Amino acid sequence: MSIKITRADYNTQGDVVMSLLRAYAIDPMGGGEDLPDATKVNLISEMQKRPEICLSFIAWCDDVPVGLANCILGFSTFACQDLLNIHDFTVIPEYRRKGIAGALLAYIEQYAKEKKYCKVTLECLENNLPAKNAYLKHGFKPYELRPQDGKAIFFHKYT
Secondary structure, three states: OOEEEEEOOHHHHHHHHHHHHHHHHHOHHHOOOOOOHHHHHHHHHHHHOOOOOEEEEEEEEOOEEEEEEEEEEEEEOOOOEEEEEEEEEEEOHHHOOOOHHHHHHHHHHHHHHHOOOOOEEEOOOOOOHHHHHHHHHOOOOOOOOOHHHOOOOOOOOOO
């Protein structure tokens, strides 16, 4: 089994990115439902409009696309440096527990180091134990400024 990680070219691999993202959306940890029609139609072109902040990485196993990380460039005001947020992260079920997630995380970390980003961030559902364990295994940890103040909690609000 050969694992290769590449940065996606939305012009030629947009369909691959969309296929992997839809597989993630349908997975229970991705919400269990397919993406809205508007997202299926517009996502790749919208990401193409933002090449300075949107990037995707595809994991290939023997030339089959099996994993995806959609990342968004951010900025840390405290560090005064760019950071990379892994917004979507998935490996298709039949390829899990084969080292794909680790290879994808290692590639993203190396990419961030080369770009001199101060950190890589991501969020994970509390009960997604396989993902949490993979992230912990690869050096990610819950965010805290000071232990006495507790861990950060991810919030959102639809507008």
